[in-house]
Amino acid sequence: MPETITFEEVIAEENLVYKKSDVLTDDIMHYCPGCGHGTVHRIIAEVIEEMDIQAETIGIAPVGCAVFMYNYLDLDIQEAAHGRAPALATAVKRLLPEKYVFTYQGDGDLAAIGTAETIHCCNRGENIVMIFINNGIYGMTGGQMAPTTIEGMPTTTCPFGRDVTQYGSPLKITEMIATLPGTCYVTRQAVHTAKHVRLTKKAIRKAFEYSQMKKGTSFIEVVSSCNAGWKMTPVVANQWMADNMFPIYPPGDLKVPGKQ
Amino acid sequence: MMEEYKLMKGNEALAEAAIRAGADGYFGYPITPQTEVIEYLMREKPEERTGMVVLQAESELAAINMLYGGAGAGKKVMTSSSSPGISLMQEGISYMAGAELPCVIVNVVRGGPGLGTIGPAQSDYFQTTKGGGHGDYRLITLAPSSVQEMSDFVEMAFDLAFKYRNPAMILTDGAIAQMMEKVKFREQRKRSTEAPEWATTGKPPDRERNIITSLFLDSVVQENRNIKIQKKYREVEDNEVLFELINGDDAEYLFVAYGTSARVCQKSVEIAREKGIRVGLLRPITLWPFPTKILNELADQVKGMLSVEMSAGQMVEDVKLAVEGKIPVMHYGRMGGIVPTPEELFEVLEERIIRDYSYA
Numbered sequence: 001m002p003e004t005i006t007f008e009e010v011i012a013e014e015n016l017v018y019k020k021s022d023v024l025t026d027d028i029m030h031y032c033p034g035c036g037h038g039t040v041h042r043i044i045a046e047v048i049e050e051m052d053i054q055a056e057t058i059g060i061a062p063v064g065c066a067v068f069m070y071n072y073l074d075l076d077i078q079e080a081a082h083g084r085a086p087a088l089a090t091a092v093k094r095l096l097p098e099k100y101v102f103t104y105q106g107d108g109d110l111a112a113i114g115t116a117e118t119i120h121c122c123n124r125g126e127n128i129v130m131i132f133i134n135n136g137i138y139g140m141t142g143g144q145m146a147p148t149t150i151e152g153m154p155t156t157t158c159p160f161g162r163d164v165t166q167y168g169s170p171l172k173i174t175e176m177i178a179t180l181p182g183t184c185y186v187t188r189q190a191v192h193t194a195k196h197v198r199l200t201k202k203a204i205r206k207a208f209e210y211s212q213m214k215k216g217t218s219f220i221e222v223v224s225s226c227n228a229g230w231k232m233t234p235v236v237a238n239q240w241m242a243d244n245m246f247p248i249y250p251p252g253d254l255k256v257p258g259k260q
Numbered sequence: 261m262m263e264e265y266k267l268m269k270g271n272e273a274l275a276e277a278a279i280r281a282g283a284d285g286y287f288g289y290p291i292t293p294q295t296e297v298i299e300y301l302m303r304e305k306p307e308e309r310t311g312m313v314v315l316q317a318e319s320e321l322a323a324i325n326m327l328y329g330g331a332g333a334g335k336k337v338m339t340s341s342s343s344p345g346i347s348l349m350q351e352g353i354s355y356m357a358g359a360e361l362p363c364v365i366v367n368v369v370r371g372g373p374g375l376g377t378i379g380p381a382q383s384d385y386f387q388t389t390k391g392g393g394h395g396d397y398r399l400i401t402l403a404p405s406s407v408q409e410m411s412d413f414v415e416m417a418f419d420l421a422f423k424y425r426n427p428a429m430i431l432t433d434g435a436i437a438q439m440m441e442k443v444k445f446r447e448q449r450k451r452s453t454e455a456p457e458w459a460t461t462g463k464p465p466d467r468e469r470n471i472i473t474s475l476f477l478d479s480v481v482q483e484n485r486n487i488k489i490q491k492k493y494r495e496v497e498d499n500e501v502l503f504e505l506i507n508g509d510d511a512e513y514l515f516v517a518y519g520t521s522a523r524v525c526q527k528s529v530e531i532a533r534e535k536g537i538r539v540g541l542l543r544p545i546t547l548w549p550f551p552t553k554i555l556n557e558l559a560d561q562v563k564g565m566l567s568v569e570m571s572a573g574q575m576v577e578d579v580k581l582a583v584e585g586k587i588p589v590m591h592y593g594r595m596g597g598i599v600p601t602p603e604e605l606f607e608v609l610e611e612r613i614i615r616d617y618s619y620a
Contacts, residue, residue: 053422054465055462055463055464055465056462057462057463058333058460058461058462060329061473065474070469070471070473074463074469075462075463075469076459076460076461076462076463076469076471077460077469077470077471077472078328078329078332078460078471078473079359079471079472079474079475080325080328080329081325081328081351081352081355084321084322084325084328084352086325087317087321087322087325087326087328087329088325088326088328088329089329090315090322090326090329090331091315091325091326091327091329091330091333091335091337092329092330092333092460093330094313094315094330095284095285095330095333095335095337096333096461096462099461100462101460111456116318116319116321116322116324117318117321117325120318120322121315122352127406130469164451185324196611218437248318
C-alpha cells in the first residue's frame with residue numbers, strides 16, 4: 001500500500017517545490033488551456049522577480065489576446081492601440097532611460113498593422129525588449145489569417161488554406177529585424193516543452209540584461225500554438241506546431257551580441 | 261530691465277515656447293506648413309538646454325502613440341502637424357482621451373479635404389471640436405491669433421491638459437504659423453521631476469500597479485467611465501471659456517471669428533466704425549469649451565451676427581446654437597487657402613446682415 005500524505009503536509013514549507021512568482025497577480029487568466037501566453041507571462045514575471053526589477057519595469061500591452069496582460073502581471077503597464085506598442089515603448093524608454101521597458105505583441109499586432117512601428121523602433125535601436133508571440137493566427141477575433149499564417153493553413157478568412165499566390169507568403173519578420181543594425185539580440189524560441197520553456201526564460205533574461213547595456217533592441221519571437229484558433233487539442237496543436245511551423249520558423253538565435 | 265522681444269515665425273515661437281514650458285518631449289513628423297517646429301527644436305538642442313527629448317517619428321501615427329507612451333509615463337509631451345497628419349493621429353487622440361492622458365497637439369491647419377493645399381484654412385474645426393476620432397470625447401482647444409499667442413498658449417495648453425488629464429489642442433493655421441511677429445517669451449520653467457501618482461514609472465512595493473488603458477469590456481464599467489469623463493468636460497465648460505470681445509459695448513452687429521479670420525475681422529470693424537456703423541467682434545479663444553454664454557447674451561443686444569471662417573461654415577453651427585434663434589446668424593468663408601480681405605468682409609456684413617436684417 002503506497003504511503004499517503006495529508007493536504008497540510010503537501011503545502012508545508014519544507015515540501016514546497018514550486019510557487020508562482022510574486023510578479024504574477026492572483027487573477028484567473030482568460031487564456032485557453034494549451035495557449036502559450038500564460039507560460040510566457042509566467043516567464044516574464046519570474047525573470048523580473050529574479051532580477052529584482054519590478055519597480056523599474058514598464059510593460060506595454062498589445063491588442064489581441066494579451067490585451068489583458070495588465071490583469072496578470074503586477075507591473076505598471078500601458079495598453080497600446082493595435083500595433084503601436086513600439087511607439088509607446090520608444091517614448092517611455094527615451095523619457096525614463098534608466099527603466100526597463102518591454103512590449104508584448106502578437107503576430108497581427110506586430111507584423112501586420114504595426115509593421116512600421118516594429119521596423120522603425122528596431123531600426124532606431126530603442127533599448128527595449130520586444131516579445132513577439134507568433135501563433136500564425138488572430139486568436140482574439142476568432143482565428144483569422146495572420147501575416148505569419150503558413151502556406152496551406154486554413155483560417156476563417158482563408159478557409160481553404162493560405163494561398164500564397166493570393167495572400168503572400170508567411171512573413172518572416174524576425175529574420176528581417178535581425179538584418180537591422182539597431183537590433184542587439186534577436187532570437188526565436190518556443191514554450192511547448194519544458195526544455196523550450198527553460199531556453200525561452202534564458203533568452204528573456206538575456207534580453208532584459210542587454211536592454212540596459214544600451215546596445216539596441218532585443219527581440220524574442222516565441223512560436224506558440226493557438227489550439228482554439230487552430231481547432232485542435234492542445235497536445236495535437238503542439239505537435240502540429242513542431243512539425244509544420246518550425247520548418248518555417250526554426251527556433252534558435254538569429255543575432256547574438258558579439259557574434260556577428 | 262529691458263524686456264526681451266524676438267522677431268519670429270509662429271512655428272518657431274511654438275517650439276521655443278515648448279522648451280520654456282518645461283516640456284519633456286516632442287515627437288513629430290514633417291508636414292508643410294509646420295515643419296519649422298521640429299527643425300527649430302532639432303537646431304536648438306533642447307536636450308542640452310533642459311533635457312527635453314526631441315524625436316522625428318516614422319509617421320504621425322507613431323508620433324501620437326509616442327505621446328501616449330510619454331504621457332502615460334507622466335511626462336509633458338507635445339506634437340505638431342498639419343491637417344492630413346492630424347487626421348492620421350485621430351486614433352491615438354481618441355485613445356489618449358479615453359485613457360485620460362494629458363498632452364499638447366498643435367494643428368497648423370491647411371486647406372482640405374484630402375491632400376488639399378498648403379495654404380492656411382480653418383476647415384478642421386469640426387474634426388477638432390466635435391470628435392474626429394471615435395467615441396464621446398472632447399479636446400480642449402485653444403485658437404491663437406498672433407505669434408505672441410502661439411507662444412503663450414503652449415504653456416496654457418500644458419496646464420489645462422494636466423489639470424483635466426485630457427489632450428489639449430492648439431488649433432492654428434498656416435498664416436499665423438508662417439508669419440513673423442515680435443514675441444516676448446516667458447521665463448524658462450523647470451522640467452518637473454515628480455511623476456503624477458497615476459503615471460507608469462515602475463511599480464514600487466508600496467503602491468498598487470498603475471495601468472493606462474481605455475479598455476473596459478463590462479458595459480456598466482465603461483458607462484461609468486464615460487459618465488466620469490463627461491462630468492470632467494462639464495467642469496471644463498464651466499471654468500475654462502476664454503474669448504476676446506472687441507468694440508462689443510455699443511455694437512449693433514457682430515463678427516464672430518477666431519485665429520487669422522479674427523485678425524481680418526478686426527480691420528473690418530475699423531472700416532465699419534469709420535463709416536459710423538457700430539460693429540463689434542467676438543473672438544473665441546477656446547473653441548471648446550465654446551463661448552456660448554456670452555454669445556447668447558450678445559444676441560439680446562445686436563441685430564445680427566456674421567460668423568467668418570476660412571471654411572465652408574463649421575463654427576457657425578455653434579454660433580447658431582448659442583444664440584438660440586434670437587437673431588439672424590450668417591456664415592461667410594473662403595476656402596482652399598484663401599484669406600478674405602477686410603473690405604470683402606465689410607461688404608458681406610453690409611449686404612447680408614445690415615441691409616437684409618435692418619428691420620430687426
